[in-house]
Amino acid sequence: MDRIISADNSRDFQETILTNALHILLEPIYETVPRMRYQMLLNELDYASSDQDNTCRRVVIRGLFDSIDHLTTENYRCGFCDVCVPDLKFKLEKAAIPLQDAQVDEIAEQLPDFLSEFDKKPLQELLDRTIENAAVPGLLARVSNRLEGDSTNLAALYLAGALSRKRPGREILAFEYLKSAFNEGIKQGLSPDNLLLFYEEAVQVNAEKAFTWLTEVGGYWDNQEGLQFLIQEAAQRFGIDSKQHRILLLVSQVRNFNDVGDDFIKLKPKIETLKQGFERLS
Ligand SMILES: [Zn+2]
Structure with missing residues (x-):
């Protein structure tokens, strides 16, 4: 019984290796x-x-x-x-x-x-x-x-x-x-x-279309420094009243707000401790 299970496992393992190998070989071909x-x-x-x-x-x-x-x-x-x-x-x-x-x-x-x-x-x-x-x-x-x-x-x-x-x-x-x-x-x-x-x-x-390449979520410019570059680029390319510039400013403000929120969450236990301390004093 053990030998049968072992043979099955071995066959599964070989099939997995073969599937992965074929995938590695064929993927570049399908792509290029x-x-x-x-x-x-x-x-x-x-x-x-x-x-x-x-x-x-x-x-x-x-x-x-x-x-x-x-x-x-x-x-x-x-x-x-x-x-x-x-x-x-x-x-x-x-x-x-x-x-x-x-x-x-x-x-x-x-x-x-x-x-x-x-x-x-x-x-x-x-x-x-x-x-x-x-x-x-x-x-x-x-x-x-x-x-x-x-x-x-x-x-x-x-x-x-x-x-x-x-x-x-x-x-x-x-x-x-x-x-x-x-x-x-x-x-x-x-x-x-x-x-x-x-x-x-x-x-x-x-x-407009080219600018969307830069604003992909998770892309090279999806960080604080990148966002400042994008805001500047949108202002120069499309103007400060443009949809692109206004949305990016909003994103920047929301992120800043989130950072403040994160800081507040970190501070919350300390504030609780202080509060308890003041309660004990009173
Ligand atoms: Zn000719």
Whole structure:
């Protein structure tokens, strides 16, 4: 009898180990593979809608398939696609060869290093150079392509969000990239200062929605110091009469009141003792 129970226990134990092991193995797959598939679809949609901001189809295609050290600027016109020639009456026999731009090519060359780790300042500087040199669609195509195989790369998510914001009609997509970056940043243990980089980009698209990221219960800013930062941010961003500012002030007041209440509870036994002492004296 003991042996049967022991065999059953052993089988249960093995099943538990197997279930846990499968869970550990499959969880990352369920988490990353659907995101990678969605990213592929998003990239196809981005290519299909590149006519919306009059970007030559080849700028996006070359962003994906060109050599790693070259990017095509948004001023390029191939003369051989439906955006460049909407009536499809092509006058060229083949697509125009893009001009080489040393400064733009430097961005392309540096990109792999910038994506290898999340470093706020160099990323912001790369973003500024990309905008100045009119390389937004090309670099966006390249970083979104990176996300197809590396969907949790924070630097790629940040650049995809910030660059999408610069292309007309892609505000919702930009916001979603930045939201993914913010949530993924929390999972990867990014500092609050770095998380604010995603927020600061996202508030340019939808300030009210982005602000709710910071006010999550149990989040980085759900403490006394964080609350003071949020009150200041709400006053600057939305004004002192805004709903956000008034609610946060109220939260601060309630917390202060609770602290006073807690102090009172701690003092209560001592007050009781004193009271009894005075009663005895009288
Ligand atoms: Zn074209």
